[in-house]
Amino acid sequence: FKNVLFNENSKTKLTKAYAKSGTVYDGVISANFTSSDTATIALTANQSTYTTTTVQDLVNAGLAAPKATSNKKSVAEVQNVSVSGDTIYVQVKANAIGTAKITVKFAGKKAVLTFTPKYQLNSSWFDSQSVVTSNTAGLTYAFKAYKPKVSKTYAAPSNLKFKTTYTNNKNAGTATITLTGTGNYTGTVTRTFNIAKADFTNAKITSVSSLKYTGTAKQPKMTVKIGKKTLNPKTDYIVYYSSYEYGSYSTTIPTAPGTYFVKVQGTGNFKSGVWSVNVKPFTIK
Incomplete structure (x- = not known):
């Protein structure tokens, strides 16, 4: 067999994986152990490029027949074996918690798989x-x-x-x-x-650094805290600037020399539209 592919049906979930013939693969059946809790294994024959005879042809001619057995039927039992083209389908039913080996043989080749039925979380x-x-x-x-x-x-x-x-x-x-x-x-x-987003009414600007005049917009270094926690300037608040403490504020960063005032507004993990409890001045000189 070329590959062993674990499929899924509506009630039984299987770990999808591939295994080469002659190897042992530990698969998991998730089942509630009712008559409909079955899993289908699809095994594809590794035919030569020049081979035109399919597995189905060999079975129809009576030259070979697939066989599947379980070493522990109390845990998992084979219910049906069918063939289509180069694929052999083996239907396995989970009966109880435990471990069972399913051996599938065809034309002198075999694949051995280990099934471990487990209860599905509800x-x-x-x-x-x-x-x-x-x-x-x-x-x-x-x-x-x-x-x-x-x-x-x-x-x-x-x-x-x-x-x-x-x-x-x-x-x-x-x-x-x-x-x-x-x-x-x-x-x-x-x-x-x-x-929920946290309140921002207790936010306080504790420090703002003055800047040297460069002619370009540069946000001053500042520290904003709620209690002992320092807020992140990239995610927790938006900075607003004004030339007058009680004037109108905007997010436009000033560039000319002078004294300015800053206040911050909550964002991200904090309620938006809420301002800090204080305003702080800084200078560009």
Whole structure:
């Protein structure tokens, strides 16, 4: 056989992979162990370029016949073997947790595959409301990553094992929790929660550096803080300039010598349209 390709059907998920004939490949069947939980293996014969006789022709002529067996039917059993062209299809049914080897033989060649049936994670085993109400109510951006736990429901198996990973769980927006089965369980279930933008009313400009006149626009170095946290000038706020402390402000950077005033407005992880609590002067000379 040239390749062994694991396919998928509506209820059984298989790891897609290739294996050469005569080798052992550890595949995974994700099944709930019902009569419809079957997987189909497609094996393609490695024919010579000049060979015109197909596997189907050999079978039809009675010269060869494919055969598939399981060494542990209590775990996985062969239900059907069929041929189309140069492809042999073997239908395997998962019966229980464990390991079984499926051996497929044809015309003196064979492919041996190891199947490890595992339970597929079920979304009903996890309480979606536990994320929304118990752990993440009122979460706002706070310079840190949030890692709320997901509660199991009464429907979850007592021996259920899974690992939890988080993505986009620091910045404001929608964060994702991914639950991945481990041990005798496989597959993933996802849950989401929201992180709101933080208030900007407590932002304060603590320092602004003066500039030397160069005739070109250059933003002065400045420090903006909320509490003890220093904000990022590239992502957290927008700088506005004015020639008068109580005049109109714009984002146009001044270039002429003189005294100017700056104030900042929140953006990114902070509520937009909210100004810093103070205004700071700086000079170009």
